[in-house]
Amino acid sequence: TAEPLVLGIETSCDETGVGIVRGRTLLANVIASSMDEHARYGGVVPEVAARAHLEAIEPTLQAALAEAGVTLDELDAIAVTSGPGLAGALMVGIGAAKGLALATGKPLYGVNHLVGHVGADLLRPPAAVGTAAGSTAGTPAVSDDRGELELPTIALLVSGGHTSLLLVRDLIDDVELLGETIDDAAGEAFDKVARLLGLQYPGGPQIDRAAATGDPRAIRFPRGLTAPKDRERHRFDFSFSGLKTAVARTVEAARDRGDEVPTADVAASFREAVADVLITKALDACAEHGVPRLLLGGGVVANARIRGLAEERCAAAGVALRIPPLSLCTDNGAMIASVGAQLVAAGRAPSPLDFAADSTLPV
Numbered sequence: 001t002a003e004p005l006v007l008g009i010e011t012s013c014d015e016t017g018v019g020i021v022r023g024r025t026l027l028a029n030v031i032a033s034s035m036d037e038h039a040r041y042g043g044v045v046p047e048v049a050a051r052a053h054l055e056a057i058e059p060t061l062q063a064a065l066a067e068a069g070v071t072l073d074e075l076d077a078i079a080v081t082s083g084p085g086l087a088g089a090l091m092v093g094i095g096a097a098k099g100l101a102l103a104t105g106k107p108l109y110g111v112n113h114l115v116g117h118v119g120a121d122l123l124r125p126p127a128a129v130g131t132a133a134g135s136t137a138g139t140p141a142v143s144d145d146r147g148e149l150e151l152p153t154i155a156l157l158v159s160g161g162h163t164s165l166l167l168v169r170d171l172i173d174d175v176e177l178l179g180e181t182i183d184d185a186a187g188e189a190f191d192k193v194a195r196l197l198g199l200q201y202p203g204g205p206q207i208d209r210a211a212a213t214g215d216p217r218a219i220r221f222p223r224g225l226t227a228p229k230d231r232e233r234h235r236f237d238f239s240f241s242g243l244k245t246a247v248a249r250t251v252e253a254a255r256d257r258g259d260e261v262p263t264a265d266v267a268a269s270f271r272e273a274v275a276d277v278l279i280t281k282a283l284d285a286c287a288e289h290g291v292p293r294l295l296l297g298g299g300v301v302a303n304a305r306i307r308g309l310a311e312e313r314c315a316a317a318g319v320a321l322r323i324p325p326l327s328l329c330t331d332n333g334a335m336i337a338s339v340g341a342q343l344v345a346a347g348r349a350p351s352p353l354d355f356a357a358d359s360t361l362p363v
């Protein structure tokens with residue numbers, strides 16, 4: 001049987017993403033980001049994101065169809081992020097997807113955003129196109145030298161909107177949330193600390209740059225929820241608000257003394273604290289569940305130290321590490337289409353056309 005041709009729409013945060021896949025083959029992945037519009041606020045503003053999605057959804061959809069060289073008629077199904085995420089932002093994508101489903105008579109599938117991040121790792125480039133050299137402007141180069149995604153796996157998903165640790169036994173039927181942040185998302189912490197240091201939004205890349213010349217051992221910042229008293233109740237949860245406060249105190253103390261803020265050392269020490277707690281907890285989860293596989297996803301995975309530390313410690317622990325190409329790690333429509341294609345292939349019933357956005361949708 002032919003593999004299902006599925007279009008996926010993602011609007012849970014500040015990226016308007018439309019992707020098209022045929023089974024596990026990536027045909028298009030077009031993203032319009034409203035990041036620049038949020039820069040002057042230092043973080044994503046929900047109303048601004050929702051309005052930007054409204055403006056971007058139609059051109060992004062058309063660009064994806066053109067890139068994949070398919071028409072709406074040819075699709076087997078439409079998939080859309082149903083949550084979790086910003087309610088107003090989700091509603092724009094869901095509204096567009098329902099409109100398309102109604103107009104074309106194609107089945108519609110609501111997809112969990114976090115499951116989508118895992119589904120991203122299934123995707124491969126079309127054989128004829130190959131990698132970077134053959135891809136068009138909007139088509140990300142997707143290397144296929146990772147081998148197959150093996151299950152079960154632990155998945156660590158870190159972005160500006162979420163920080164979650166999952167145990168994935170089956171993409172469709174068995175995804176368990178082991179823990180998540182109890183306050184800020186990791187990317188949010190990068191953005192807030194960047195602001196404290198007078199760096200631009202988004203903060204992650206700026207902190208990475210500043211940290212390159214700093215000493216990660218200069219300041220010992222707290223590792224949230226790793227103290228013995230937290231080990232029981234918050235074993236796989238994360239907390240970054242204490243870390244952010246500790247950075248704020250360090251910066252204030254330097255200013256009070258009339259000293260120059262040691263930006264590089266603060267950035268390096270902060271980044272080290274985040275990387276340490278993320279990778280420590282992820283590998284604890286691997287050990288506790290006897291799963292020697294770790295998958296990373298989300299925009300924060302761009303971080304050089306997080307990647308480096310994950311590589312070091314996974315190698316030492318005998319854990320196989322998988323990091324999809326960054327264009328599939330950040331929020332995108334192809335990952336939603338990928339899960340949609342799995343649902344179609346498994347013969348699952350579509351979602352009812354009246355399903356609503358669920359900003360706190362559980363996995």
Ligand code: KG4
Pocket residue numbers: 013014015158159160161162186187188190191202203204205208298299300301302303304329330331
């Ligand atoms: O997945 P993503 O593009 O989607 C949203 O959550 O919107 O993630 C964006 C987040 C931002 O908070 C940004 O600061 C962070 O990812 N980020 C990074 C890096 N690049 C982006 N954080 C740490 N290090 C980086 N190099």
Ligand code: ZN
Pocket residue numbers: 113117159161162298330331
């Ligand atoms: Zn995400």
